[in-house]
Amino acid sequence: MVLAHADDDVRREVLTHLRQCSERCVKSGRSDAVLMELRAALVRNGSNHACAGGEKASAAKADAAASLAPRSLKSRPVRAVAGSFQSSGRTVTMRPLAGMSTDHFYTVDTFELGQILGRGGYGVVYMARNVRTNEIVAIKSFHAVDSGHTLCTVDPRAFKEQRLWKRLRHENIVEYKGSFIGEKGDLNLVIEYVDGWSLAEHLAQFNEFHEPLVREITRQVLHGLAYLHAHGVTHRDLKPGNIMVNQNGVVKITDFGVSSCVDLQTAGSGHTMVGTPWYIAPEMIEGRPYDHSVDIWSLGCTVLELATGRRPYHALNGMAALFRMVQDKMPPIPSDLSSECASFLRACWVWEPNQRPKCSGSLEAPVCASRSSSERHCPRLIRSTMRY
Numbered sequence: 001m002v003l004a005h006a007d008d009d010v011r012r013e014v015l016t017h018l019r020q021c022s023e024r025c026v027k028s029g030r031s032d033a034v035l036m037e038l039r040a041a042l043v044r045n046g047s048n049h050a051c052a053g054g055e056k057a058s059a060a061k062a063d064a065a066a067s068l069a070p071r072s073l074k075s076r077p078v079r080a081v082a083g084s085f086q087s088s089g090r091t092v093t094m095r096p097l098a099g100m101s102t103d104h105f106y107t108v109d110t111f112e113l114g115q116i117l118g119r120g121g122y123g124v125v126y127m128a129r130n131v132r133t134n135e136i137v138a139i140k141s142f143h144a145v146d147s148g149h150t151l152c153t154v155d156p157r158a159f160k161e162q163r164l165w166k167r168l169r170h171e172n173i174v175e176y177k178g179s180f181i182g183e184k185g186d187l188n189l190v191i192e193y194v195d196g197w198s199l200a201e202h203l204a205q206f207n208e209f210h211e212p213l214v215r216e217i218t219r220q221v222l223h224g225l226a227y228l229h230a231h232g233v234t235h236r237d238l239k240p241g242n243i244m245v246n247q248n249g250v251v252k253i254t255d256f257g258v259s260s261c262v263d264l265q266t267a268g269s270g271h272t273m274v275g276t277p278w279y280i281a282p283e284m285i286e287g288r289p290y291d292h293s294v295d296i297w298s299l300g301c302t303v304l305e306l307a308t309g310r311r312p313y314h315a316l317n318g319m320a321a322l323f324r325m326v327q328d329k330m331p332p333i334p335s336d337l338s339s340e341c342a343s344f345l346r347a348c349w350v351w352e353p354n355q356r357p358k359c360s361g362s363l364e365a366p367v368c369a370s371r372s373s374s375e376r377h378c379p380r381l382i383r384s385t386m387r388y
Contacts, residue, residue: 087112091131111139111190122158122257123186127193137177140189144182157257158187164233164264165189165256172224174244174254194254195247199240199306208309211338217243218303218344219368220251225299226359228253229292232262236284237275238298240305277318278311282326283353293353296362300348301331303367307341308334340366 090113114127123142130137142158165176175192182188199217202209209217221243228235235242235253242255258274273284281297283290305311312331313321325331330349333342344367350356362368 087114087129111137113139122155128190136193138191138193140191141182142187142189144184144186155187158189160264161256161259162187162189164259164261165191167231168228168233168256170224170227171250172220172252173227174252191254192252194244194252196245199243199245199251199302202245203240203305203309209306211307211341214303214306214341215367216249217245217251217306218299219363221253221299221302222359222363222368224251224253225295226363228259229295229359234260234292235295235298236260237279238295238302239276239279239311240302241276243302277321277325278313280322280325281353282329282351285322285326290353292358293356296348296356296359299362300345303341303348304331304333304345307337338367343367 091110110131111128112131114129116124117127117138118125123140126139126141128137128139129135142155144155162179166179168176174194177190177192179187179189221238225235225238233256235256236258237255238253242253244252244254246252273280273287275284275294275298279298279301281290281294284294301312313324316324329351330346333345337345344362344365347357347362347365357365
């Protein structure tokens with residue numbers, strides 16, 4: 001849904017935020033294709049809406065709204081969506097995983113690989129098309145490990161992520177669809193393709209979000225975390241880069257490479273430090289036993305970044321940030337945040353892990369509650385603001 005079809009109070013609030021974003025972007029000389037696309041959508045859909053009735057008045061209203069959107073920003077390429085799959089001309093040959101259940105494993109389907117969506121030390125993530133069903137998916141392809149023999153073997157850590165991820169089914173978690181072994185002995189996870197960007201990519205565009213958006217994003221992340229914790233899973237690397245937003249405004253947690261589960265032997269134990277320095281809880285840094293509450297700490301760091309555009313100790317390198325996280329007991333909270341947001345951060349950053357709120361309790365916090373009629377349409381706010 002576009003702003004031209006939204007309620008007046010929703011449109012007014014979002015457009016005000018976009019005008020502020022555009023002014024910041026213009027002053028800094030940053031490119032912002034998202035805002036340019038939103039302006040075009042306002043004009044185009046405002047005109048279409050006008051045809052349904054009250055043409056002149058609606059067109060004038062759309063023009064006025066469009067005048068608030070940026071005009072002088074340069075366009076830049078954005079991530080491809082499902083409709084723009086670009087074949088690489090490669091397909092993957094699969095064989096079933098020996099000695100394991102065939103549930104959720106592809107043994108017949110062939111996938112045509114498309115463009116690369118991301119890469120890291122673990123391997124590469126491709127956009128792909130199921131040749132049989134034409135479904136667009138993402139394939140996370142792990143590097144095979146050289147075992148010293150003729151054939152390479154699958155990295156045990158990849159198997160652990162596969163076993164953990166396949167048991168998860170929730171709206172706010174990227175869906176696991178299956179897995180297979182490639183020609184080189186590499187494990188491939190077939191997962192839902194999210195037709196959108198991560199929160200980190202949105203922050204690179206908008207710098208910071210206004211509070212109604214922060215509230216709705218936080219609420220959805222908490223629902224996903226509550227599901228994970230109820231199933232014994234601790235994410236251990238919650239941050240904007242591991243939270244996706246699709247074009248329907250649905251927030252989805254992804255990447256379980258360092259996650260732990262109570263009934264699975266996963267990467268590291270309850271004493272191992274894993275994750276990204278600026279989001280790691282102090283008990284993990286100090287080597288103390290920890291539990292699901294480390295995700296609550298990381299959520300607080302994520303909320304701060306969404307609200308201010310700055311993660312805790314953003315000016316410090318990773319090692320210095322870890323030191324300050326322990327030394328200060330609690331990251332600094334900016335004075336210009338609302339009292340509800342500041343209170344939420346203080347609750348997330350309680351030093352003693354057993355005194356931090358559970359996800360269910362956090363969902364009752366004022367920062368996750370609607371305060372006005374416009375905030376009852378927050379999913380619409382996400383869809384309208386985060387144009388692709």
